[in-house]
Amino acid sequence: MRNFTKPVIDVEQQIAVLKQRGLSIQNEAKAKLFLQSVSFFRLSAYMRPYQINHDPTHRFRSGATFKQxxxxxxxxxxxxxxxxxxxxxxxxxxxxxxxxxxxxxxxxxHWYLDRKLFKQHYAYYRLLQTIDRKQSDSLKSYQRESQRIDKARDKSAQDKKALKVRRAKESYARHYPLTYSEPDLMPGWAMLEELTLGDLSHLYAGLAKxxxxxxxxxxxxxxxxxxxxxxxxxxxxxxxxxxxxxxxxxxxxxxxxxxxxxxxxxxxxxxxxxxxxxxxxxxxxxxxxxxxxxxxxxxxxxxxxxxxxxxxxxxxxxxxxxxxxxxxxxxxxx
Incomplete structure (x- = not known):
């Protein structure tokens, strides 16, 4: 283990470092614009195929260009x-x-509410917590929007009511708890749309049968x-x-x-x-x-x-x- 001693360098200095390491840069103005949009650190991963293997000074191979x-x-x-x-x-x-x-x-x-459909080691209650949180967060968002609508001075009471109805339907995660009391959580076809791909992968792997x-x-x-x-x-x-x-x-x-x-x-x-x-x-x-x-x-x-x-x-x-x-x-x- 050793102390980190690398200095912070600006874009001009970054270009100088690349040239010092043997990289050909034909248009420095374009190179500067690119480095201002894509960090030197991110771009460094794309430099490695053009650098000499195992060179501690990160020298570039002969003929390597910034354009490549x-x-x-x-x-x-x-x-x-x-x-x-x-x-x-x-x-x-x-x-x-x-x-x-x-x-x-x-x-x-609501098939997914049946615990028996999943393996014992599957994070079943995390699934339920995920869907409950989605509904809760969406409901809170709707309530905040409704408060803003109620405070609007340029809308009639009828317009405010119609607008809140539209807002309630903008996502099923808010529509369900605003419309239904039992079960607490949304049906399976809607639940699946709220999952990440990772959640979906875990759900499939966690099926008991x-x-x-x-x-x-x-x-x-x-x-x-x-x-x-x-x-x-x-x-x-x-x-x-x-x-x-x-x-x-x-x-x-x-x-x-x-x-x-x-x-x-x-x-x-x-x-x-x-x-x-x-x-x-x-x-x-x-x-x-x-x-x-x-x-x-x-x-x-x-x-x-x-x-x-x-x-x-x-x-x-x-x-x-x-x-x-x-x-x-x-x-x-x-």
């Missing part, structure tokens, strides 16, 4: 947006499948362990994207299960390497989901177009072999 670094940053930003778009589709679809299966099976709009989990997984053509693993993985990836963290060449801290049966479409190159630590496996499982839930979407084409547009990006660092897009998996249609 900013292009890598822009590629990663666009990749995250594309990945988030697919995760959104998956998340919405899983919510719908869980709701459409469990509600009718147990003939109960394997028959329920298998039925939900079958809706996506998957086994129960695969769906459970993939939801956990996508939760991690979503959090990376939501925090605008580097994704493109990241070695994943979580390894999703890979399909073991030929009945599940999967790239041949991943069947042989079984590499599940890079972003290549993430886009493969997202493409699998897209084939199930939105087969006519252009997501796959958008991904390939992005990688072709940034042809200078080292796709091997993402876990892709050469000519990966010609694998039969990427031409699969339903």
């Amino acid at each position: 670094i900013t292009q890598t940053y822009e590629f990663d930003r666009k990749l995250r947006l594309l990945v988030m778009a697919a995760i959104e589709r998956v998340e919405v679809s899983v919510r719908a499948v869980v709701s459409n299966y469990l509600g009718p099976k147990y003939n109960n709009p 394997d028959a329920d989990k298998k039925a939900i997984a079958r809706a996506f053509g998957l086994s129960m362990p695969l769906l459970e693993s993939w939801l956990k993985t996508l939760t991690t990836i979503r959090n990376i994207c939501a925090h605008h963290s580097r994704l493109w060449n990241r070695e994943l801290g979580i390894k999703p299960e890979l399909p073991k049966h030929s009945s599940i479409a999967w790239p041949d190159y991943q069947q042989s390497t079984r590499d599940n630590t890079r972003v290549a496996v993430i886009v493969s499982l997202l493409q699998y989901f897209m084939l199930q839930i939105s087969p006519h979407d252009d997501w796959k084409n958008d991904l390939i177009a992005l990688l072709n547009t940034y042809a200078e990006i080292d796709q091997a660092r993402m876990g892709f072999p050469e000519d990966w897009q010609y694998d039969p998996f990427w031409s699969t249609t339903i």
